[in-house]
Amino acid sequence: MRNWQDILKSTNAELLAWAGQTSWAHDMRSCQQDSEWHAEGDVWTHTTMVWHQVEMLDEYADLDRLSQLKLLFTALLHDAGKPATTARDPESGRLRSPKHSIVGASLARQVLREVGCPLELREEIAHLVRYHGRPPYLLEKSAPEHEVIRLSCLLRNRLLYLFALADTRGRDTREMSRPEEALHLWQDLATELHCLDAPYDFANGQARFLFLRQAGGNLHYIPHEDYRCAVTMMCGLPGAGKDTWLAKYRPTLPVVALDAIREDLDVDATDNQGHVIQEARERCRQHLRAGADFAFNATNVTTSVRKKWIDLFADYGARIEIVHIEPTLTTVLRQNAKRPDPVPSSVIHKLAAKMEVPDITECHGITFVEGS
Numbered sequence: 001m002r003n004w005q006d007i008l009k010s011t012n013a014e015l016l017a018w019a020g021q022t023s024w025a026h027d028m029r030s031c032q033q034d035s036e037w038h039a040e041g042d043v044w045t046h047t048t049m050v051w052h053q054v055e056m057l058d059e060y061a062d063l064d065r066l067s068q069l070k071l072l073f074t075a076l077l078h079d080a081g082k083p084a085t086t087a088r089d090p091e092s093g094r095l096r097s098p099k100h101s102i103v104g105a106s107l108a109r110q111v112l113r114e115v116g117c118p119l120e121l122r123e124e125i126a127h128l129v130r131y132h133g134r135p136p137y138l139l140e141k142s143a144p145e146h147e148v149i150r151l152s153c154l155l156r157n158r159l160l161y162l163f164a165l166a167d168t169r170g171r172d173t174r175e176m177s178r179p180e181e182a183l184h185l186w187q188d189l190a191t192e193l194h195c196l197d198a199p200y201d202f203a204n205g206q207a208r209f210l211f212l213r214q215a216g217g218n219l220h221y222i223p224h225e226d227y228r229c230a231v232t233m234m235c236g237l238p239g240a241g242k243d244t245w246l247a248k249y250r251p252t253l254p255v256v257a258l259d260a261i262r263e264d265l266d267v268d269a270t271d272n273q274g275h276v277i278q279e280a281r282e283r284c285r286q287h288l289r290a291g292a293d294f295a296f297n298a299t300n301v302t303t304s305v306r307k308k309w310i311d312l313f314a315d316y317g318a319r320i321e322i323v324h325i326e327p328t329l330t331t332v333l334r335q336n337a338k339r340p341d342p343v344p345s346s347v348i349h350k351l352a353a354k355m356e357v358p359d360i361t362e363c364h365g366i367t368f369v370e371g372s
Contacts, residue, residue, distance in 0.1 A: 007117075012072065024077075024080050027080075028044035029042055030042070033082070043079050046079065046170060047076060047079060050170030053167075053169045054071045054072060057165065070121075070124060070128060070159055071162060074125060074129055074132060075167075075170075077111065078132045078167065079097075080103075080111075081104030084100075085103055086100070101130050102130060104130070108125055112125060119368050119370045123359070123368075132167060133167075134147065134160070134186075135182070135183050135186040136164065136182050137182075138186050145219065148195065149193060149200040152195035152198070152199045153359075154361065157195055161183060161190070164183045165183055203222040205319070206225045206319075206364070207223055229292055230318065230321065231296055231313045231321070232253060232293075233309065234296065235301070235306070236300075237301070237336075237355070238332070238336050238342075239333065240325040240326065240327055241325050241369075241371060245325055250295055253293060253295045254287065256280055256295070256296050258297070259297070261280050280296075280298075285312075288318060289316070296309060296313075307362070319364045321364060321365040322363045322367070324369065328371065329349075333345055
């Protein structure tokens, strides 16, 4: 498959044949699983079993083609992180694959990016891969409603439930560890909360923001949307076009930019950034104290880095919009090379490998910008 258009025109058999020839499928064939959970053997065998179980779901034929592809790609990639994470537990002697869904979600983004899958569609599939194992353990959560509502903001709960059914059926187990009754609870709760096929309908954006920031957030609290100011938080690699976007869509906003502060302080990007961050936080506070809208422009590639800034903005009662800009890496490298002070390409590649794409659970609003 050369691109996403080829995938849209392909049959299921053609798509599975293509996937079977990839390097990540080869890695899965070489990765054995714990026999108590997966008596069928290697990861690719389980993957193909799940694929066929997806096709056999009663609801599959009634889904639109994009929804079918979401399930099929989730089947292909849900355990793709196991080869990198599988090891034998020294105490029990059993094979374990801790955090394989996190690694798999990252690989899913890479695979889908390479075939040109649209960004928002790619992210929903990556979230399905990341959270595919959640439904069987709903009752183990201290706040099951919070779990179902949060994931409704990232993916379609109906698809997550359907995939969990296929994943449970697509294996040979020596002990029945995943009864389907547990999966039905996910569907039932999502239905009860009216978020089986759409994100949960919060009273307003601030209610969603506060609820998702707290594990035990109060679902019935309806805050006023009385923001002191609005912060536009840019996210993207050096050379992605963040300055260009701001100039076009937010031309009147004052901008707190880490690159500009480095230049003001004569600090190189490879030097200690402590003084740069301190100065940036103070400049942000000046706008926040004044209740003035502004933009914060930095790479902001990881969730943990973004959270520190978002916490600051939220403490002052700001509305936070994240703008994530993601052209192809080739475009980023080309645009970066044209800058007066280009970032070394090796640094860009490292940042690209670390990139954690933002999502709506972090902020009040999010805008995705794709490029060629």
